[in-house]
Amino acid sequence: MDFLRPASWEEALAAKAEHPSAVPIAGGTDVMVEINFDHRRPDYLLDLTRIGDLYEWEAGAEQVRLGAAVPYTQIMEHLRGELPGLALAAHTVGSPQIRNRGSVGGNLGAASPAGDCHPALLAAGAEVEAQSVRGTRLIPVDDFFTGVKRNALAPDELIRAVRIVKAAGPQQFSKVGTRNAMVIAVCAFGLALHPTERTVKTGIGSAAPTPVRAKVAEDFLTAALDEGGFWDSGKVITPSIARQFAELASGACNPIDDVRGTAAYRRHAVAVMARRTLGWAWESYRATADSTKGGAPRCA
Amino acid sequence: MRVNMTVNGRPQEADDVWEGESLLYVLRERFGLPGSKNACEQGECGSCTVRLDGVPVCACLVAAGQAQSRDVVTVEGLADFAKQRSTPCGGHGPGPDAGDATGGGAGRADRADGLAPGISISDAQHWQAKPAESASPELAPVQQAFIDAGAVQCGFCTPGLLVAADELLERTSEPSDADIREALSGNLCRCTGYETILDAVRLAAARASEGA
Numbered sequence: 073m074d075f076l077r078p079a080s081w082e083e084a085l086a087a088k089a090e091h092p093s094a095v096p097i098a099g100g101t102d103v104m105v106e107i108n109f110d111h112r113r114p115d116y117l118l119d120l121t122r123i124g125d126l127y128e129w130e131a132g133a134e135q136v137r138l139g140a141a142v143p144y145t146q147i148m149e150h151l152r153g154e155l156p157g158l159a160l161a162a163h164t165v166g167s168p169q170i171r172n173r174g175s176v177g178g179n180l181g182a183a184s185p186a187g188d189c190h191p192a193l194l195a196a197g198a199e200v201e202a203q204s205v206r207g208t209r210l211i212p213v214d215d216f217f218t219g220v221k222r223n224a225l226a227p228d229e230l231i232r233a234v235r236i237v238k239a240a241g242p243q244q245f246s247k248v249g250t251r252n253a254m255v256i257a258v259c260a261f262g263l264a265l266h267p268t269e270r271t272v273k274t275g276i277g278s279a280a281p282t283p284v285r286a287k288v289a290e291d292f293l294t295a296a297l298d299e300g301g302f303w304d305s306g307k308v309i310t311p312s313i314a315r316q317f318a319e320l321a322s323g324a325c326n327p328i329d330d331v332r333g334t335a336a337y338r339r340h341a342v343a344v345m346a347r348r349t350l351g352w353a354w355e356s357y358r359a360t361a362d363s364t365k366g367g368a369p370r371c372a
Numbered sequence: 373m374r375v376n377m378t379v380n381g382r383p384q385e386a387d388d389v390w391e392g393e394s395l396l397y398v399l400r401e402r403f404g405l406p407g408s409k410n411a412c413e414q415g416e417c418g419s420c421t422v423r424l425d426g427v428p429v430c431a432c433l434v435a436a437g438q439a440q441s442r443d444v445v446t447v448e449g450l451a452d453f454a455k456q457r458s459t460p461c462g463g464h465g466p467g468p469d470a471g472d473a474t475g476g477g478a479g480r481a482d483r484a485d486g487l488a489p490g491i492s493i494s495d496a497q498h499w500q501a502k503p504a505e506s507a508s509p510e511l512a513p514v515q516q517a518f519i520d521a522g523a524v525q526c527g528f529c530t531p532g533l534l535v536a537a538d539e540l541l542e543r544t545s546e547p548s549d550a551d552i553r554e555a556l557s558g559n560l561c562r563c564t565g566y567e568t569i570l571d572a573v574r575l576a577a578a579r580a581s582e583g584a
Contacts, residue, residue, distance in 0.1 A: 073390070073391040073392050074391060075373055075391040075435070075437040077437065077440070097435060097438070099433070100433040100434055100435055100438065101415055101430075101433050103435075104394060104415075104432065104433040104434070104435060105413070105414040105415065105433065107392045107435075108394065108413040108414065108432060109413065109414070113392070117391060117392065117435060117437070119435065119437055119438055121438050166415065166558065167415075167418065167557050167558020167559075168428060168536070168554070168555060168557065168558055169415065169418060169421055169428050169429050169430045169536070169558045170415055170430070170433075170558065172427045172428060172429055173427075173429050173430075173433065173434075252557065253554075253557035253558060254416055254557070254558060254560075
């Protein structure tokens with residue numbers, strides 16, 4: 073095994089081009105587990121922790137360009153306003169020690185169906201900035217996951233950053249597990265309201281071979297909110313709409329039975345999380361809609 | 373490969389380090405610092421928690437080469453680390469103001485005051501279990517609180533908990549129970565002595581605010 077220590081991003085891309093089998097390592101929270109347990113013996117480890125650019129982010133007008141190695145702790149502390157769904161998801165990752173090291177770039181690189189970031193990225197809308205010595209390409213996160221622990225990166229590509237749409241409305245994230253910390257999701261659900269476009273987007277984790285959006289549920293809800301005039305009136309979403317949305321979200325799952333839960337449980341839990349996250353997000357939307365209209369504060 | 377780093381204020385060097393080796397292995401087997409414990413090797417248990425450039429991390433998930441030129445504090449150096457932090461002129465450690473609000477790297481611990489905290493390798497190698505002497509000056513406040521609260525049972529999880537708890541008290545002087553539970557959520561105690569561990573952290577926090 074060789075340990076490659078590029079001092080700059082250009083050196084890292086050159087090293088990856090020369091050694092396409094090199095395994096990139098930043099926080100090490102996935103890669104080191106595989107090495108410690110002898111599940112993986114890469115010929116080359118490509119250490120990215122010396123590349124300062126990967127640990128920075130820029131908040132533009134429409135997007136946040138999040139460096140691939142920005143730890144979850146930083147996202148929770150500094151990007152909750154711009155990326156509320158991702159900040160909520162980041163807070164459910166592992167433990168403080170893990171969140172101090174792990175990053176969205178690593179989550180995407182591992183491409184586990186249970187990765188906590190993925191539902192939040194799918195719901196918010198994001199592009200993965202993949203770079204190689206050949207150039208840069210932006211891969212929509214919807215097209216990024218190609219199979220269980222497989223992604224759309226070419227062998228010579230590295231993830232430089234993730235470009236995530238800044239939240240224009242409330243976002244929510246929910247995850248089922250046996251305790252609050254150190255849990256791999258049994259299943260997870262992300263939801264983002266996009267009031268400007270008057271759409272709702274979702275992401276489902278750990279209930280299909282890859283993270284997926286519940287597109288049929290999104291289309292139904294977007295149409296129902298539009299027809300009912302909910303965006304303008306800010307009234308409570310009727311239970312029948314919420315129920316239908318939840319059932320359609322459950323229908324987007326293609327889960328398996330495994331040690332963490334059964335397929336039937338996952339389908340059920342995704343429906344519950346879809347209904348709840350919609351309720352929480354819509355309550356926030358109503359509260360902001362009320363205050364921008366100068367309405368009286370609502371009683372609890 | 374050769375790896376150099378600063379451990380508990382002292383420069384350390386290891387040769388013939390395997391490229392897939394963890395920082396934890398280097399600390400325990402090459403530097404003779406067995407305080408950080410090796411248990412799950414997958415970041416689940418927190419027994420190997422150390423400070424890497426001031427940040428609490430699982431040493432089992434840091435590749436040795438990633439610690440090159442970095443600053444590591446282990447439980448063996450915790451007393452000196454805490455002492456240095458509480459000395460007004462020694463404020464060079466990665467304290468609460470070391471965070472970088474604009475993003476970017478974590479604060480580095482610069483030992484600009486020339487102190488060399490930490491115990492020597494030979495002391496660590498010849499360390500023997502014996503009852504703590506009363507009012508021992510060698511303990512960090514959080515360590516004394518763990519003893520006084522009876523928070524040590526088998527002791528295997530204790531080093532990781534001490535490092536995590538010390539970091540919590542460094543950034544939060546009056547932590548709520550929720551703060552304590554969250555800060556220690558990555559540390560497992562298989563004796564399940566969690567209640568006394570929480571007591572110990574509350575005790576250390578109370579003593580610190582009395583002394584302040």
